[in-house]
Amino acid sequence: MSHSPSIAELLIRDTLTIRDALSVIDRNAQGVCFVVDPKGVLIGVLTDGDIRRALIAGRTLDHPLIDVVQRKFTALPVTTPVEHIQAKLNDTVRHIPLLDEQGVPVDFASTRRAHRIQVMSPQLDGNELAYVTECLKTGWISSQGAYVKKFETQFAERCAMPHALAVSNGTVAIHLALVALGVGEGDEVIVPDLTFAASINTIIHAGATPVIADVDPITWTLDPAEVEKLITPRTKAIMPVHLYGHPCRMDELMAIAKKHNLFVVEDSAEALGALYKGRPVGSFGDAATFSFFGNKTITTGEGGMVLFRDPVIADRAIVLRDHGMDKQKRYWHQMVGYNYRMTNMQAAIGVAQLERLDEFVQAKRRLAAIYNEGLSQLGDIGLPPEETWAFNGFWLYSCLIGEGFGMKRDELIEKMMKNGVETRPLFYPLHEMPPYTKYILPGQRFEVSTRLSQAGISLPSSVTITREEQDSVIGSMRTIHDTRKLHVIV
Ligand SMILES: Cc1ncc(COP(=O)(O)O)c(C=O)c1O
Known part of the structure; x- marks a missing residue:
């Protein structure tokens, strides 16, 4: 299964050679690397196309990459809203480094990442x-x-x-x-x-x-x-x-x-x-x-x-x-x-x-069954409820990350996002939020909602989701879970 790499896998030092750049590009499978100076500041971008052109022009593999790097490139602050980033991506600009205030790349956007698995998207191809x-x-x-x-x-x-x-x-x-x-x-x-x-x-x-x-x-x-x-x-x-x-x-x-x-x-x-x-x-x-x-x-x-x-x-x-x-x-x-x-x-x-409600609900129930099966094989995940008297519409497939999973829900959300999988935390309990604290009655406790809210995560649940995408969501959770386990063992 291919996952989107982290920014670290795209970075290369400006003192290295074209051969080194090629091997970075080969490993990250993105067709690009970002060239940084000793302080980590981005100074240029190098694509596989640039390298090809350099070789045709007679450069050797051992030539310093600094001579062939693109100095003009599109980069954006990491705080840029997603819509603005997406608007800049096109057939020629396929990767955009996202920089911190010092100009250090801390993340990147790509046309492939832009197609991340969304939590929800509508199906509007009927009448x-x-x-x-x-x-x-x-x-x-x-x-x-x-x-x-x-x-x-x-x-x-x-x-x-x-x-x-x-x-x-x-x-x-x-x-x-x-x-x-x-x-x-x-x-x-x-x-x-x-x-x-x-x-x-x-x-x-x-x-x-x-x-x-x-x-x-x-x-x-x-x-x-x-x-x-x-x-x-x-x-x-x-x-x-x-x-x-x-x-x-x-x-x-x-x-x-x-x-x-x-x-x-x-x-x-x-x-x-x-x-x-x-x-x-x-x-x-x-x-x-x-x-x-x-x-x-x-x-x-x-x-x-x-x-x-x-x-x-x-x-x-x-x-x-x-x-x-x-x-x-x-x-x-x-x-x-x-x-x-x-x-x-x-x-x-x-x-x-x-006209398609039944079809949509069936699709939701099918996707819930697939998630249930995949996730029940991972450690300590509480599956969504369905009481015997209930027919759950599974609007948003939501499950609970238990302590045995090995990491907190929020860390999981962050890691899954890096893998191109969008998720959501469960709602925050109302009683915790400033406009509503005044409605808490003396001595009132909210143990269940607090516990569920902290552990709950909603996974991509569109009726349009494909089996491959669901496998990718489950696979991403499995990889994150297994890697964490390895860390613990080592
Ligand atoms: C439980 C619940 N009530 C009310 C609303 C409000 O609906 P709307 O966003 O259409 O105003 C939503 C969702 O958005 C909801 O999830």
Whole structure:
């Protein structure tokens, strides 16, 4: 298996010969080496083409390389944003040394590295283009048009909920759900500690007070026992988040909600296609929300959906979504509303994506099975959960790096990046981040979310990932693991 080399494998001293440069290039397999002075500062670049030309011109292999080095080359500060680096790479500039403030190469970019295995990329090769083209040709590009209605109707049906509203993203979907349900000032909403911050931000934006609960160690989602402990007379709602595609313990959570007369808003952003006891996530609570951000199971670029059970609340949400404007009387506003609408073009993409949802979920489940098999042969990796009652949507395949693996999660992430494999840490626990520490209750502990967050890593999980790429991800983890073991033994 070929891995991208480290910068050290591309460096050569300016005092050496063309022959030495050739052997460096031969070993690093990049077709290039970076020439440095005694202080390590980059002074030139030498490609295999340069060497070929030098030999044709009559230089010998033992000639000093300094005479043939390219003094004009493209180099960038190592702090340059990835998009800018990628914009500079082309057919002639295939390698760019990345320099520290002293001009010392500390990393490099290459066209090959630019094709790193991404954590997530969308698959848009179905009817997306045809449907969007139709919007453009007919002029229905804004938030009115047939695709918005179609997307909502099909989505509601798919999730077994009576009312669906397409909105501009998954965050405003949650906010709209809370406001439409009447959750606001003086109310408490229980939210899991381990989630993407949009779950808690929207509670705060609604004017309510978030109450953070630890998650359960098996499903990584809201722990019903913790929720029960946190209920007060002010509790108005609970927000189960189906994290990384695994459904929450809905029977227990719904029973608590019923007992205390609470709303349930399911944040299902990461779990479209997942099932709890055979029933779609998002079909249990009073409202459920979804995200169609570019990395989600289906995408509309940016976009979201909110589902409601109650027609009156759904109706209120329709008005709130459109500036609070009366549905019959234009420019007459009955409430202080928002503009949370989705465009017809986004919905057109959504309809095309929804046509392939089953295919995408199957692909996610296949890739999870491949990772499970490959990783279970490595030391001390906790595989992602799938309870017997659950059908995990495996939005983002996430596993836990145990102590026996031999290195910390963050070190692994860094090393895998060098191998051209992009990964992500699990979310940070909400309670650790500055805007939310004030919501920690006296004596409250979050042992499970803290432990999971420190050990968790998400691997490339695109539906477009190939078997070879997955083997490369697993192989990279194996090499890193085995090398570390060797170090320990030596
Ligand atoms: C659990 C969760 N809730 C909410 C969101 C917010 O969705 P969006 O990015 O579409 O606003 C996301 C993802 O981005 C998420 O993962």
